[in-house]
Amino acid sequence: MNDPTPSAGRGEPTRDALIRAAIEIFGRDGFDAASTRAISDAADVNQALIGYHFGGKPGLYLAALRFIAASVSARLGPLVDSIEEQIAKDGQARTGKKVAERSLAALQGLLEAFVGMLASDESAAWARLILREQQNPSDGFDVLYEGFMHRILGVASELVARAQNRGASAADCKLTAFTIIGQAVVFRAARACVMREMQWSELGASELADIRAQLRRNIAAIVQAEPSR
Amino acid sequence: MNDPTPSAGRGEPTRDALIRAAIEIFGRDGFDAASTRAISDAADVNQALIGYHFGGKPGLYLAALRFIAASVSARLGPLVDSIEEQIAKDGQARTGKKVAERSLAALQGLLEAFVGMLASDESAAWARLILREQQNPSDGFDVLYEGFMHRILGVASELVARAQNRGASAADCKLTAFTIIGQAVVFRAARACVMREMQWSELGASELADIRAQLRRNIAAIVQAEPSR
DNA sequence: GTCTATAGTCGGATAGAC
DNA sequence: GTCTATCCGACTATAGAC
Numbered sequence: 142m143n144d145p146t147p148s149a150g151r152g153e154p155t156r157d158a159l160i161r162a163a164i165e166i167f168g169r170d171g172f173d174a175a176s177t178r179a180i181s182d183a184a185d186v187n188q189a190l191i192g193y194h195f196g197g198k199p200g201l202y203l204a205a206l207r208f209i210a211a212s213v214s215a216r217l218g219p220l221v222d223s224i225e226e227q228i229a230k231d232g233q234a235r236t237g238k239k240v241a242e243r244s245l246a247a248l249q250g251l252l253e254a255f256v257g258m259l260a261s262d263e264s265a266a267w268a269r270l271i272l273r274e275q276q277n278p279s280d281g282f283d284v285l286y287e288g289f290m291h292r293i294l295g296v297a298s299e300l301v302a303r304a305q306n307r308g309a310s311a312a313d314c315k316l317t318a319f320t321i322i323g324q325a326v327v328f329r330a331a332r333a334c335v336m337r338e339m340q341w342s343e344l345g346a347s348e349l350a351d352i353r354a355q356l357r358r359n360i361a362a363i364v365q366a367e368p369s370r
Numbered sequence: 371m372n373d374p375t376p377s378a379g380r381g382e383p384t385r386d387a388l389i390r391a392a393i394e395i396f397g398r399d400g401f402d403a404a405s406t407r408a409i410s411d412a413a414d415v416n417q418a419l420i421g422y423h424f425g426g427k428p429g430l431y432l433a434a435l436r437f438i439a440a441s442v443s444a445r446l447g448p449l450v451d452s453i454e455e456q457i458a459k460d461g462q463a464r465t466g467k468k469v470a471e472r473s474l475a476a477l478q479g480l481l482e483a484f485v486g487m488l489a490s491d492e493s494a495a496w497a498r499l500i501l502r503e504q505q506n507p508s509d510g511f512d513v514l515y516e517g518f519m520h521r522i523l524g525v526a527s528e529l530v531a532r533a534q535n536r537g538a539s540a541a542d543c544k545l546t547a548f549t550i551i552g553q554a555v556v557f558r559a560a561r562a563c564v565m566r567e568m569q570w571s572e573l574g575a576s577e578l579a580d581i582r583a584q585l586r587r588n589i590a591a592i593v594q595a596e597p598s599r
Numbered sequence: 600g601t602c603t604a605t606a607g608t609c610g611g612a613t614a615g616a617c
Numbered sequence: 618g619t620c621t622a623t624c625c626g627a628c629t630a631t632a633g634a635c
Contacts, residue, residue, distance in 0.1 A: 152618055169506065173403030176610060187620055192612060194618090269505045276498045277398065278562045286566055294567050312568065316584050319564055320553040327552025330559040333507045335548055337515055338523050339541065355545050359592050366591035381600060405628060416602060421630060423600090 156194050156204075158184040163205040168266035171273055172202055206274070206281040209267045210288025213258070217293065220254050224296050228303070236306055244303035248321070249360050251297060253353045256325035260349050268329045294318060304364040321360055328352060385423050385433075387413040392434040397495035400502060401431055435503070435510040438496045439517025442487070446522065449483050453525050457532070465535055473532035477550070478589050480526060482582045485554035489578050497558045523547060533593040550589055557581060 162184035166175045177198055181188040195201040224247050231240050258264050274282050297318040302309065309317070328335055328344070335341070341348055391413035395404045406427050410417040424430040453476050460469050487493050503511045526547040531538065538546070557564055557573070564570070570577055 155618080171400040171403055174400055177612090178610075187618095188611090189613075189621085190619065198611070272501060272505060272559060275560050275562045276501060282562060286563065290563050291567065294563070312580075313584075315568055316580060317588075319556055319560070319567075320584055320588055323552045323554070323556025323560070324549040325552070326556050326559060327548055330501060330555060331504050331548070331552070333504045333511060334515065334519050334523070338520065338548075339544055351541075351545060355542075355549055358595065359546075359549055359588075362591040362595035363588050366587065366595075384600080406630090407628075416600095417629090418603085418631080419601065427629070 152190075152194060155184075155186050155190055158186055159191060159194065159201060160204050160208050163201050164209065164266045164270065167202060167205055168269035168273075172198075172279070177201075202279075203281050203284065206270070206284045207288070209270060210284055212267065213289045216258055217251075217254055217289070220251065221292060221296055224251065224300070228296070228299055231303070238306075241304050241306040244300045245361060245364055248297065248300040248304055248364070249357050251293075251300070252321065252325055252356050252360060255293075255322070256328060256352055256356060257349065259325055259329040260344050260352070272330060294322075297322060301364065307368055309368075317363065321363065324356055324359060325352075381419075381423060384413075384415050384419055387415055388420060388423065388430060389433050389437050392430050393438065393495045393499065396431060396434055397498035397502075401427075401508070406430075431508075432510050432513065435499070435513040436517070438499060439513055441496065442518045445487055446480075446483060446518070449480065450521060450525055453480065453529070457525070457528055460532070467535075470533050470535040473529045474590060474593055477526065477529040477533055477593070478586050480522075480529070481550060481554055481585050481589060484522075484551070485557060485581055485585060486578065488554055488558040489573050489581070501559060523551075526551060530593065536597055538597075546592065550592065553585055553588060554581075 159180065162180045163175075166180045166183060169175070170179075177191050178188050180201070181191060191198065191201055195204055227243060227247060231243070259268060271285060274285060294315070298311070298314045301317045301321070302311070302314040305314070305317075332344070336344070339348075388409065391409045392404075395409045395412060398404070399408070406420050407417050409430070410420060420427065420430055424433055456472065456476060460472070488497060500514060503514055523544070527540065527543045530546045530550070531540070531543040534543070534546075561573070565573070568577075
């Protein structure tokens, strides 16, 4: 009688408010510790409506993850689209100085956008939920992986391959992509440590600019380094 | 009547078992979601003993964090000691090719040890707890920061400064240290994503060797890159 | 120090009026 | 679709016997 997400209708504002509150509370407390009462209070709707609209707490959690995947896609999707176009245009010409230069610039741009997202207050709750899912994957992890992770990692690896301009295996390029992405992720995953050690009181425009400059420099260095060790 | 941690005595095996179980359960479920029953069951002791030995659930949590800090220090402390000795021996001679080479090698060694720790099954539960504390710092975060984070970040930054061999500010070196450490952290923080994307079924010796080689290469590239961009 | 038993609280789910 | 009311299970903490 309570089909999850009965699609648009009069109850849409209610579902929306519940999802937004759920991201906040689930992100802060985790799935088990978050109470449906806290979520419904924050959303200013009746607690019983969670059961009606989402079938229960797990259904609301999945809906929240889908919302996050859609939000990340909305934020990074256009940039990834344009990069994929560029890759398609360059086609199989995976070597050449021009291609390498373009690919490096695209990779730097992608990571600047990525770290910008990780730094934003808006994404703080998402990020907490995503980190939780990574540490303890639930059924919902697929939603995130298929929703945006796989695609972003794909373009990042391909850009590494083209920017490096040497015969690294696909697995090597993926590994390189992860280490590069890790340089951005650390500023969310270890945020408390970063703020304390850097003696920052906030991660604002000025701090973000420093981080981005560091990332640009590191990415160029990694990708242009001689294969020899 | 129940002074927290009444020090050694007949109850020590009980306290030890509780702490070990607490790290596992708190790491898996988080502070709120973890139940004292689950912990006492896993430790195979009576639930009421948590109150007796640690004063309650929060006391047990703090004890677990202290145990983690001690474990990390035991694992990385000796290496950090030797690096600090080397730094002291090189003294204020922060420039020079030999010092730079030694410092780069030390930095690479530190990160290989660090990522080895992050990869180990033993540390899986620690890492989850630490990541939770970073995302949502409690009173216990100090225990971790003062316990080992601050010290490790300190030597890492100093090594960056000496290995780079150019006039980067202390803040820049710290930032560089974070991006380098982030390259290791990502393999714990985004482990689920890494395993899936790399199509790994385990993170064993072979995978760890690939990661270490990648880290060595990246660190050298970052530290030796020209300051220009 | 360790145990049993329980008091007191809070959580998720749902029945049923409107 | 939204609300009130409530059932029932699980939790922390603690009293008190041994």
